[in-house]
Amino acid sequence: MFSKTCRRPFNLIEIVLAMGALAVGAVSVMALFPVGANAARDAMAENYASESADQFLHWLKYQIRQSGGWTNYITGGSPWIGDTDPTDTDRSAFTGGAAFDSGTIFRDDSYGTGYRRFRIQRTTDVARGTPPVTTTVTDFEAVAVLWREKVVIPRPAASPPYFIELPYTTAVAINVEVTWPMGLPVSQRQRATYHFELFNR
DSSP: OOOOOOOOOOOHHHHHHHHHHHHHHHHHHHHHHHHHHHHHHHHHHHHHHHHHHHHHHHHHHHHHHSTTHHIIIIISSSOSSOSOOOOHHHHSOOOOOEEETTTTEEEOTTSSSSSOEEEEEEEEEEEETTTTEEEEEEEEEEEEEEEEEOOEEEOOOSSSOOEEEOOTTTEEEEEEEEEEOTTSOGGGSEEEEEEEEEEOO
16 A cells, blocks of 8 residues: 655745745845945056056156256256145146146146146047947046155164255155045045155266
């Protein structure tokens, strides 16, 4: 004699509980997408900032190395690079300006004298529509502020001073503060400071 096994179907309560657990898991996974997208965007912006600052510093170093550049930028009566730390006014957004380095660096000519404020911009040409029309899309835009400091080197001595400040005729330390994205208020931007030392030769 054979016994017949009867499978009991799921009732409505079990189905609702299973769907609730599935919904909680799906919502939890979906909540990670904006976090990942923001992290990727911030990482890309930081990469743009470091690359742009590196490009900017190399361009500036080349300019200072040119004939008369050290006098104009560093040691002249009114040097193009000053000593003042940046303020929020320095960091404010601006448009236009004299273009340098293939149109990726723009100096704010209306802002006092010298080389104080720059706009760093990265763009991409994108073709859209039929027939394709090429438009320029801004990928990254930041404000860079320059200021100089004296180079300090250690002095091997048994008594103070243990450090020596080199005069600007010998060496200079140049700081570049980059804040981005330029379209946001200064208090909401990301910020990074880059530094390099240059010796007169």
